[in-house]
Amino acid sequence: MKQERISSLVARRAFLRKLGRTATVAGAVAAGAASIAQKAAAKSEPSSGRASFPTPDYDWTKHRWAFGVDATKCIGCLRCVEGCKRENGVPLDAHHFNTWVERYVYLEGEDRARVDSQADPVNIAASGSEGGYRFANRYQDAKVTKAFFVPKLCNQCTNPPCVQVCPVGATYRTRDGVVLIDQNYCIGCRYCVQACPYGARWFNEEKGVTQKCYWCYHRITKGLQPVCVEVCPVGARVFGDRNDEQSPISLFIRNNRVQVLKPETGNEPNVYYVGIDKAVR
Amino acid sequence: MEPLGHYAPFTGWVYPNETVIEWSVAIVVYPYITGLVAGAFTVSSLYQVFGFKRLKPVAHLALLTSLCFMVFVPLPLLLHLGRPERAMNALLTPHWTSAMAMFGYIATFYMALLMVETWFSFRPFIVAQARRRSGLPGTFYRVLTLGSYDLSEEALRCDRKWIFWLAIVGIPGAHGLHGYVGFIFGSLKSREWWSSDLMPVVFLFSAIISGVALLIVLYVVSCKLRKVPIDLACLKGLAYTVWAFIMVALVLEGLEFANIVYKAREGVETILEYVTGPLLIPYFVLQFAVGAILPLLLLSYMIWRGTTGKALIAGVMLSAFLVLLSVFMMRWNVVIGGQEISKTGRGLLEYQMHVFGREGLLIAALLVAAPVVMLWGVTRLFPPWEEKAA
Numbered sequence: 185m186k187q188e189r190i191s192s193l194v195a196r197r198a199f200l201r202k203l204g205r206t207a208t209v210a211g212a213v214a215a216g217a218a219s220i221a222q223k224a225a226a227k228s229e230p231s232s233g234r235a236s237f238p239t240p241d242y243d244w245t246k247h248r249w250a251f252g253v254d255a256t257k258c259i260g261c262l263r264c265v266e267g268c269k270r271e272n273g274v275p276l277d278a279h280h281f282n283t284w285v286e287r288y289v290y291l292e293g294e295d296r297a298r299v300d301s302q303a304d305p306v307n308i309a310a311s312g313s314e315g316g317y318r319f320a321n322r323y324q325d326a327k328v329t330k331a332f333f334v335p336k337l338c339n340q341c342t343n344p345p346c347v348q349v350c351p352v353g354a355t356y357r358t359r360d361g362v363v364l365i366d367q368n369y370c371i372g373c374r375y376c377v378q379a380c381p382y383g384a385r386w387f388n389e390e391k392g393v394t395q396k397c398y399w400c401y402h403r404i405t406k407g408l409q410p411v412c413v414e415v416c417p418v419g420a421r422v423f424g425d426r427n428d429e430q431s432p433i434s435l436f437i438r439n440n441r442v443q444v445l446k447p448e449t450g451n452e453p454n455v456y457y458v459g460i461d462k463a464v465r
Numbered sequence: 466m467e468p469l470g471h472y473a474p475f476t477g478w479v480y481p482n483e484t485v486i487e488w489s490v491a492i493v494v495y496p497y498i499t500g501l502v503a504g505a506f507t508v509s510s511l512y513q514v515f516g517f518k519r520l521k522p523v524a525h526l527a528l529l530t531s532l533c534f535m536v537f538v539p540l541p542l543l544l545h546l547g548r549p550e551r552a553m554n555a556l557l558t559p560h561w562t563s564a565m566a567m568f569g570y571i572a573t574f575y576m577a578l579l580m581v582e583t584w585f586s587f588r589p590f591i592v593a594q595a596r597r598r599s600g601l602p603g604t605f606y607r608v609l610t611l612g613s614y615d616l617s618e619e620a621l622r623c624d625r626k627w628i629f630w631l632a633i634v635g636i637p638g639a640h641g642l643h644g645y646v647g648f649i650f651g652s653l654k655s656r657e658w659w660s661s662d663l664m665p666v667v668f669l670f671s672a673i674i675s676g677v678a679l680l681i682v683l684y685v686v687s688c689k690l691r692k693v694p695i696d697l698a699c700l701k702g703l704a705y706t707v708w709a710f711i712m713v714a715l716v717l718e719g720l721e722f723a724n725i726v727y728k729a730r731e732g733v734e735t736i737l738e739y740v741t742g743p744l745l746i747p748y749f750v751l752q753f754a755v756g757a758i759l760p761l762l763l764l765s766y767m768i769w770r771g772t773t774g775k776a777l778i779a780g781v782m783l784s785a786f787l788v789l790l791s792v793f794m795m796r797w798n799v800v801i802g803g804q805e806i807s808k809t810g811r812g813l814l815e816y817q818m819h820v821f822g823r824e825g826l827l828i829a830a831l832l833v834a835a836p837v838v839m840l841w842g843v844t845r846l847f848p849p850w851e852e853k854a855a
Contacts, residue, residue, distance in 0.1 A: 279482065299809075345655065370548065373542075373547075378487065385482065
């Protein structure tokens with residue numbers, strides 16, 4: 185396996201060297217090309233070269249990560265949202281989220297759920313700041329017939345439309361099933377933001393690149409849990425390796441009737457839900 | 466609470482990340498300019514390939530228009546990119562499954578084709594200037610001859626052959642360029658408003674009418690500026706072309722909307738709420754009624770009554786302006802409209818346009834005006850007018 189990867193890397197480097205040589209001959213205009221070719225070489229190194237990105241000795245061929253959400257357990261405390269924002273450097277405002285929580289409320293006499301998230305202005309007003317997360321008690325005086333919370337995050341789809349549309353291949357799916365974005369390669373066109381049917385991607389204006397949830401890849405490759413899973417006080421979020429039959433996620437999928445969001449897209453999401461309602465999208 | 470200034474206000478339920486509308490007016494201008502390129506090229510091809518002799522007075526102007534607008538096509542995209550310095554990555558390490566990755570190749574190919582075709586078309590003029598002029602302009606034209614001063618009958622026949630074939634290759638080139646722009650939107654399954662098989666053809670036909678309308682305006686204005694009489698046969702030819710294509714464009718746009726409503730998939734209530742609310746004026750009034758149906762009726766009336774003279778010029782000019790507006794609104798309604806309907810299918814957002822800034826109204830207006838200014842300069846160097854160019 186490793187041999188194969190190394191030989192493909194050698195071939196790629198040889199090709200890039202050739203490209204670089206041609207560029208030198210071509211002169212000033214193509215000099216830019218060579219530097220980008222070098223960048224491309226640098227880009228391919230960590231993932232295919234050491235087989236350890238981003239953690240030494242991590243082998244991405246040995247894992248198949250998946251995520252579970254038990255909506256019946258979620259209490260809407262939003263620790264996951266806050267933890268994620270701090271762990272991953274997500275702006276502390278109401279417009280950029282790797283993960284968020286939606287609240288579905290059916291009032292008496294109404295057939296359609298009223299849906300809001302912590303990013304709703306009413307909830308922000310209640311918390312006092314965009315960086316403080318809570319759900320306002322806006323249905324205090326109403327007769328609620330049914331209500332529940334649904335945590336949302338990137339679905340790390342098996343057929344990710346965001347990866348399909350990226351014009352430079354800056355976003356890609358790893359062997360262990362996580363969709364990553366190479367921030368040193370993304371051109372910031374935001375086609376992927378448009379292509380994601382779940383609204384999971386957001387644009388980092390400061391860096392000029394797109395970002396999203398990647399199941400805390402920097403943590404899971406070290407054997408840790410994603411932050412949102414770790415901070416959840418009720419175990420509504422489940423994470424693990426599907427290659428391990430006794431992992432929490434394997435048991436979660438095996439022991440429950442699980443659902444995915446927007447299955448009609450053919451994206452084959454890898455976040456499995458339990459206890460969601462027909463109104464959830 | 467921090468100010469919500471440049472974020473999109475919303476009603477209903479939207480995903481939190483959607484409150485930043487990512488594709489701005491710059492991305493509205495981009496397909497608009499691209500469409501004008503394709504449409505103008507269609508006019509030049511109608512003459513060069515299909516032998517519409519009455520369009521001869523605008524054939525060269527059409528080519529130059531196409532070229533000048535094409536120069537500015539990549540600009541809105543570059544202004545929009547978060548990391549414009551990496552733009553070349555799409556050409557050097559393209560990701561083949563991305564429709565957007567094709568842009569660099571199609572645009573480069575088409576740009577080269579336009580330049581070569583323009584060179585062949587203006588070669589006799591360039592040679593004449595190179596021989597006659599001295600000093601800097603003379604050197605400019607002498608460099609442009611590329612060392613070929615041969616204006617023999619045989620050489621000119623060879624030139625015509627090249628022009629003919631380049632025009633033929635240019636048709637799929639120009640229309641491929643624009644069809645692909647439609648595909649960028651139509652191929653996304655994330656938004657009901659975009660996800661349509663008809664999108665590429667809708668873009669194509671609206672492109673054609675916008676390009677022809679632009680040429681009508683440019684031709685009439687240039688005649689007025691040069692104080693020469695307007696060739697009414699040519700103007701009528703252009704009017705017929707708009708008239709014919711506007712019907713196809715209207716039918717396609719109508720069909721697309723009818724499909725959304727009739728299929729009535731999830732989220733259709735929100736779409737209907739949107740088109741009968743915030744989009745009523747931009748969509749039904751400006752894009753359809755004022756921009757397409759009105760010029761169609763006006764042109765039909767003039768063709769039926771055999772209107773001629775000043776009335777014809779005024780009527781055709783008015784129709785052309787309306788068509789240009791309609792097509793701009795169509796781009797707006799697709800690009801901005803699509804993003805104002807939430808991916809949840811249960812909420813609506815409101816795009817807040819900046820006036821200043823990289824992706825503001827001012828830059829967008831400049832981007833549309835710049836090719837016209839460039840065209841003015843280019844027509845000074847390469848007069849496309851019949852009597853001089855001949």
